[in-house]
Amino acid sequence: MMSPNCNRKSNIFGSTNVTPCYKISFTSSYNLKIDGKFFTSTLFTTFQVMMGTYDLVLHVCCAPCSAAILEKLLHEGVRPLVYFFNPNIHPEKEYERRLEEVRRYVKSLQLEMQEGVYDYKGWFQSMQGLENEPERGERCRRCIVLRLEQTARLAAEAGCLTFATSLASSRWKSLEQITYAGQEAEKKYPGTLFLNRNWRRGGLSERRRELITTWGFYNQSFCGCIYSQLPTARRL
Numbered sequence: 001m002m003s004p005n006c007n008r009k010s011n012i013f014g015s016t017n018v019t020p021c022y023k024i025s026f027t028s029s030y031n032l033k034i035d036g037k038f039f040t041s042t043l044f045t046t047f048q049v050m051m052g053t054y055d056l057v058l059h060v061c062c063a064p065c066s067a068a069i070l071e072k073l074l075h076e077g078v079r080p081l082v083y084f085f086n087p088n089i090h091p092e093k094e095y096e097r098r099l100e101e102v103r104r105y106v107k108s109l110q111l112e113m114q115e116g117v118y119d120y121k122g123w124f125q126s127m128q129g130l131e132n133e134p135e136r137g138e139r140c141r142r143c144i145v146l147r148l149e150q151t152a153r154l155a156a157e158a159g160c161l162t163f164a165t166s167l168a169s170s171r172w173k174s175l176e177q178i179t180y181a182g183q184e185a186e187k188k189y190p191g192t193l194f195l196n197r198n199w200r201r202g203g204l205s206e207r208r209r210e211l212i213t214t215w216g217f218y219n220q221s222f223c224g225c226i227y228s229q230l231p232t233a234r235r236l
Helices: 063-075 092-108 120-126 138-158 175-188 204-215
Strands: 007-010 016-019 023-026 029-034 037-042 047-050 056-060 080-084 113-115 162-165
Touching: 056 063, 056 138, 063 080, 063 092, 063 204, 080 092, 080 138, 092 113, 120 138, 138 162, 138 175, 162 175
Parallel strands: 056 080, 056 162, 080 113
Antiparallel strands: 007 016, 023 047, 029 037
């Protein structure tokens, strides 16, 4: 139900949206269908966001990949809602270390951050049968689809509609797979828009390295998925 105290505004992406002026809270779960198989698991705890406050939801995978992107977005006048949802990261100690680095940087920028539930058991279930897939193979595609569909869902619920991901800055990931996942998420949540950018260009890779050094970020050497660390792992 929409608040009567609303207004219309054009965001920087050229669309005009109704901006509800009250906070919402919700608890939800996902139903993911990939290749005819269904996976269900709880992802969100209850939280509140101000609808219409943000220009986009940025899914972040870690501080090294997202720091330069966040800096650039703010420079462009874009205020993101940061979303950390990465159930693929394992073990939990690794997950917590990456999460804490993102929290530290986001706090310095005075941005709001939402954290998806760390549902690693659900993630393992959804990857069954793909354990020996190569990096940038079918397992990675499925994983990225899962994360971006939830990012699109949050964007739709929060009322900002546009979403993006810092995965596109990572050398571990396929830009083609990220584009595919963003388009699939758009289809699942009509009205949302995937901001499909190559965050490795425009000096961002260089700035990324500078920020890693300046902030002393923990700079991991793998994407977070334990399968990528298996002796049999290889890349496409």
